Amino acid sequence: MPKTMSQDEKYKMMTEDPIPGLIGRLAVPTIISMLITSFYNMADTFFVGRIGTSATAAVGIVFPVMAIIQALGFFCGHGSGNSISRHLGSRDEQAAGELAATGFFLAFALGILLMILGLAFLEPLSRLLGSTDTILPYTKDYLRYILLGTPYMTAQLVLNNQIRFQGNAFFSMVGITTGGVLNVILDPVFIFVLDLGISGAAIATILSQFISFCLLLAGVRISGCVPVRVRNVRFTAKRLREITGGGLPSLFRQGLGSVATTTLNIAANPYGDAAIAAMSVVSRIMMFANSALIGFGQGFQPVCGFNYGAGKNSRVKEAFWFCVKVSTVALLFASILCGILSGHLIGIFRDDPDVIRIGTAALRFQCVTFVLSGWIVMNNMMMQTMGKTLPATVLAASRQGLFFIPALLILPRFLGLLGIQCAQAVSDVLTCILTTVINRKVMGGMQDEEGAA
Structure with a gap:
């Protein structure tokens, strides 16, 4: 376990340590967290799939609710976390404390509201999400327990991001991975041993999430992070504006991902x-691959936030370009390997000739443009962390929303199935072009800031 550092020691580390080693130390725990989270999501689907087709469908139907829970958590977590790192960089610990408390309790309150509304309208909501008469009982059983865990699930995401944005990725990793591993263990116990069926899967999920919540709450104290105190809550226009500005891109990203x-x-x-x-x-495979990239980018974000808040724009640029180069090289090798093994990868999930044939082509299309993701993701993370709300939101919305959804609606009309298979690749190319245009404008603004200083 790394030693606990004071805020002065963290500031010195973030603003003075060599960039490659600093980002490497911060990125390893976040990459592990993202990969384990992605893995246990796949394992969860596997265990529920053994119950039956209707149960599997019910989990898919509840997915939009899970996406809303994540969207609210990321909105408050990224919104407060981004601002906390900048305020710590400018040595304003009072503002950081107010943002930590406000983001946490705002997420908890939104979770309570979602829980109450969901439980009050459980059956209408289940039907609205797409349940048939045969799927409805499973949906209600699963959704009921998920809703009960909503308040601390949204708050847990806030704690995870606040800890990470303060440069304590190790403690964030412990909380997230412990919950993930526990979920994999509890799923078969509750589903099959205790014979709770799909309800057991939901109970395993919310219990694991609660353990993560408790560990992250303890991690805030142990790691020396800005404490979350009720007396620091400030539901003022200024603090809510900061949280909204930093969290809006995540809200768009999560929401449009569900629609996509x-x-x-x-x-x-x-x-x-x-x-x-x-x-x-294909989506599941690419999500797993993307999780490592996002984890690497999460190691960059606290470095970006601290140094931008401290007025050290040259270090922000150095860290950004380092991450772009490393991620692009890594993604190039991953894309080549994935392209070669695409048929085998599809076959692991489903041994059906038609599924393998269709999936192989789609996966290879995505491998061609996957190398662009490093450029896209690092730009998005940099702009969001710097508080550039409009460009960050536009980029967050573009890949899965502005370009992907229209591609899915337009391309199949002319290309049939091929249009669906290549839609994500087309979206990636267009997003890369838009990212380059926005990057030049933002980088130019940072140059002007340096000149003015």
Whole structure:
């Protein structure tokens, strides 16, 4: 376990340590956290899938609610975390403390509101999400327990991000990975040993999330992070504006990701179950690969926030370009390997010739443009951490929203199934172009700031 540092020691580390080693130390725990989270999500799907088709469908139907929970948590967590790192960089610990408390309790309050509304309208909500008469009982059983855990699930995401943005990724990793591993262990116990069925899967999920919540709450204190205190809550226009500015890109990213998944399923529907299954498997594989990239970028964010807040724009640029170069090289090798093994990777999830055929083509299309993701993601993370709300929100919305959804609606009209298979690649190219345009403007603004200083 790394030693606990004072705020002065953290400031010195963030603003003076050599960039490559600093980002490496911060990124390793976040990469591990993201990979384990992605893995246990796949394992959760595997265990529920053994109950039956209707149970599996119910978990998919509840996914938009899970996406809303994550969107609220990331909105408050990224919104407060980004601002905390900048305020610590400018040595304003009072403002950082107010943001930590406000972000945490805002997320908890939003979670309580979502829980009450969801439980009050459980059956209408289940039908609205797409439940049929046969799926409805499973949906209600699963959703009921998930809603009960909503308040601390949203708050847990806030704690995770606040700890990470203060340069304590190790403590964040412990909380997240412990919950992830526990969920994998409890799923088969509750589902099969205790014979709780799909309710057991939901109970395992919320219990694991509660353990993570408790560990992260303890991690705030142990790691020497800015404490979360009720007396520091400030629901003022200024603090809410800061949280909104930093969290809006995440809200758009999560929300549009949910809409994009629904649109993909609808677009693939005319081509049969094999097409839907194939695109679902491809999405799962790419999500796993993207989790490592996002974890690496999360190691960059506290460095960016501290140094931007301290007025050290040259270190922000150095860290940004270091991350772009490393991620691009890593993604190039990953894309080549994934392209070669694409058929085998699809077959791991579903041994069906049609699924493998459709999925292999789609995965290879995405491998061609996957190398662009380092440039796209690092720009988005830099702008969000610096508090550049408009450009960060536009970039967050572009890949899965502004370009991907229209591509899914337009390309199949001319290319049929091929249009669905290549839609994400087309979206990536267009997003890369937009990212380059916005990057030049933001970098130019940073140059002007340095000149003025």
